Amino acid sequence: MPEVCWLSLNVSEDKLAEIRNAADIVDVISSRVLLKKAGKDYTGLCPFHSEKTPSFTVSPTKQIFHCFGCGTGGTIFNFLMLYENMTFLEAVETLSRQYGVALPSRKMTDREKKQMSEREQLLAINRKAMEFYKEKLFKSPEGENARRYIKQRKTQRELIDTFGLGFAPDGWDGLAKFLTRSKIPMAMAEKAGLVVPRKSNGYYDRFRNRIIFPISDTTDQVIGFGGRVMDNAKPKYLNSPETPVYNKSRTLYGLHAAREKCRREESVFVVEGYFDLLSMHQFGIGNSVATLGTSLTREHIRRLKGYAKKAFLVFDSDEAGVKAAHRTTGTFMDEGMEAAVVLLPAGHDPDSFLFEHGADRFFEVVERALGLIDFQIKSAIDRNSLSLEGKVRIISEMAPSFSQVTDSSARSIFIQYLAEKIGVDETTILEKVSQERQAIKNKPSGSSAPAGTRKTADGRLQKTAAPDRFEARVIAMMFQYPDILDVIKQQGVLEHFEDPRLKKVGETILGVYPHIVDSVSEFISRLEDESQRDLVASLCIDESEWEEKSCKMLLSQFLKTRGRRNNDLLDRIRAAEKCGDQALVIKLLIEKQNQMANRQ
Ligand SMILES: [Zn+2]
DSSP, rough: OOOOOOOSOOOHHHHHHHHHHOOOOOHHHHTTTTOOOETTTTOOOOOSSOOSSOEEEETTTTTEEEEEEOEEEEEEEHHHHHHHOOOOOHHHHHHHHHTOOOOOOOOOHHHHHHHSSSHHHHHHHHHHHHHHHHHHHOOOOOGGGHHHHHHHHHHHHHHHHHHOOOOEEESSSSHHHHHHTTTOHHHHHHHHHHHOSSSSSSSSSSOSEEEEEEOOTTTOOOEEEEEEEEOOOOOOEEEEEOOOOOOTOOOOOOOHHHHHHHHHHHHEEEEEEEHHEEEEEETTTEEEEEEEEEEHHHHHHHHHHTTEEEEEESSSHHHHHHHHHHHHHHHHHTOOOEEEEEOOTTOHHHHHHHHHHHHHHHHHHHHEEEEHHHHHHHHHHHOOOOOOOHHHHHHHHHHHHHHHOOHHHHHHHHHHHHHHTTOOOOOHHHHHHHHHHHHHHHSOOOOSOOOTTOOTTTEEEEEOOHHHHHHHHHHHHHOOOGGGGHHHHHHHHGGGOHHHHHHHHHHHHHHHHHTTTOOOHHHHOOOOOOOHHHHHHHHHHHHHHHHHOHHHHHHHHHHHHHHHHHHHHHHHHHHHHHTTTTHHHHHHHHHHHHHHHHHH
């Protein structure tokens, strides 16, 4: 196994502060989400829920993020944990690597090796396997055929190196033997998806006699592999199975290499095959990704919209284009991303088209690309005649796509458009569409969390209770106008708090004051509870102009209201005693006790 160094499991506060100072949250998030400057802050479409208008906000001054739509928020570390599905330590390690903050590392003891996160182990095994495949492609006699095959495809050497291509030889256990020699436990190699257990005993290689394409994530780590045959054998493509580090529905092949160009061009091309993708790069169309033989998921689209405003889905046949358009129209709309279908002439995939006709001709085809709905309407009309039966078929074909459009005005524009195109009454189409919509409504709903709820670790939706407004305002003031903290302490303001979460946050502020009041992000990173983090980020992101006078006014108002509520209760107890209503006295006393308990 390669010398794997891993930071000691306890990273000191100083180191964390150093990383926070070196890494800029806008920098880190904007490399994954398209952000726009809005006043002091930056906003963009949230990567954690579906939205068409940006409510995801990043504050460079406070180094925190918060989404007004779904309530998710926190520090730079929390963002990476959520977006890249990392543990806290993995987020720390990634940032320290990226920003050149040296973390204490050393050779690991056996015990520490065991403790090393599973993710790190799997990534290390993938790196090792990649070395093996590369060596086989370039240096081994078995690689001769593969070398000839690649030469014949005219792929530039530079690209082969950039994408780390390799070759899995035709034996059954070349990799398995190599990994065993490298002291990698076969059970872990199986977990990485590289070997498959035999029925009897031992393991065999998953990839055999295939060109190997390592699949990287956005932090440039190899998380899985794709293998393509060199002849007509089936399956043409074989990918790693889902593993703890490789998630098909989130990963797009080549995204790590396409990001910069997607940003510059504000668009991304989505192709199907590995060589298609390499050819796009070879012909200077580097803002391209490939789907790895799966259809585009909502997660894919959410990732893509972080890099580009428009997606061009490139297909080699009308049928494939229609299928994809039917499936993704609603999702693209929900996610606020524009999409169009690029249809290559019959018999061509991007690879063959580019080599035969070049990039200029490719862009001529792109010029003619139609939006998803347009494309479907045109295709439906082309395939069906405008006879009565034809019209009925067109309407049935289009209704499911129309029904996915949640924006009602957009929906009626599309319906109107189709009605004109095929010369039928709008109401005919409308009726069919509302039937479809009804059918969708009756189905269990999709995956995104509506506002005011959040997903728990196991994916369940959980309601987050809204914080007490008055108290929230006081806490926001404590963060934003720390000069007031002494007054808050003296007047015992927090004792009157009734929302236990806010009270806890307030006490934490007073507890660490005056050390960290100038760093909200540091404060948040100390909070272990996710809902508390979201809450604090939400209170800090919106800034008011505080001054001493307005702060004191807010406090006295707060104390007056809370005091009055308290006095009310005392008055009622006295009155009940006067009347001799023992039952009521007891009830009110219990209420009073509860109130006191909440304040402690
Ligand atoms: Zn959100």
